[in-house]
Amino acid sequence: AQSVTQLGSHVSVSEGALVLLRCNYSSSVPPYLFWYVQYPNQGLQLLLKYTTGATLVKGINGFEAEFKKSETSFHLTKPSAHMSDAAEYFCAVSPRGSQGNLIFGKGTKLSVKP
């Protein structure tokens, strides 16, 4: 079965520091990969996605992620954290591309200290 593992349920960084949220997936074929952000009491917002092509993808709010097939990873990074980045982040895969549901990781709560 497909699965998504997010290392660290809670990550805390200082404002201005690098943000690194880890995501590994298990899949027999390269799936579509996504990062979503959920602010308190709000819905899911797509940060970025990888489907095909360039393995380094840039998203909104300065986030980017790199698809590494050999490592089955899709880690999310941002060079400099802002207070407004504090939220829950979910990594997700779509094993059947655009034809199926998403499988979500357990989420990582990002805290940003002033």
Place this chain on the structure above:
Amino acid sequence: SAVISQKPSRDICQRGTSLTIQCQVDSQVTMMFWYRQQPGQSLTLIATANQGSEATYESGFVIDKFPISRPNLTFSTLTVSNMSPEDSSIYLCSVNWGTEAFFGQGTRLTVV
């Protein structure tokens, strides 16, 4: 993109009652997905709803508890039946559009 209108946005319900959640999409889509997000947890797929056929439920979810309707290509409902406090969660509908999944704003359900 696809825009999904989901309602109600939140509700507080008595145990033993049922709540029906509605999702309206601004485009015709083949599949609609229903997810549950329990407090502090990730999203778990409840079922996939195709127009014109019965919904396909994931392990641990049954039709009697979560009946789904899909009368046309832009609308679906999920009913949470005979509710207990353990059903307190956020319920979300989702559709695929292009290579992206779009989500409703969610229904925050509290069962007392």
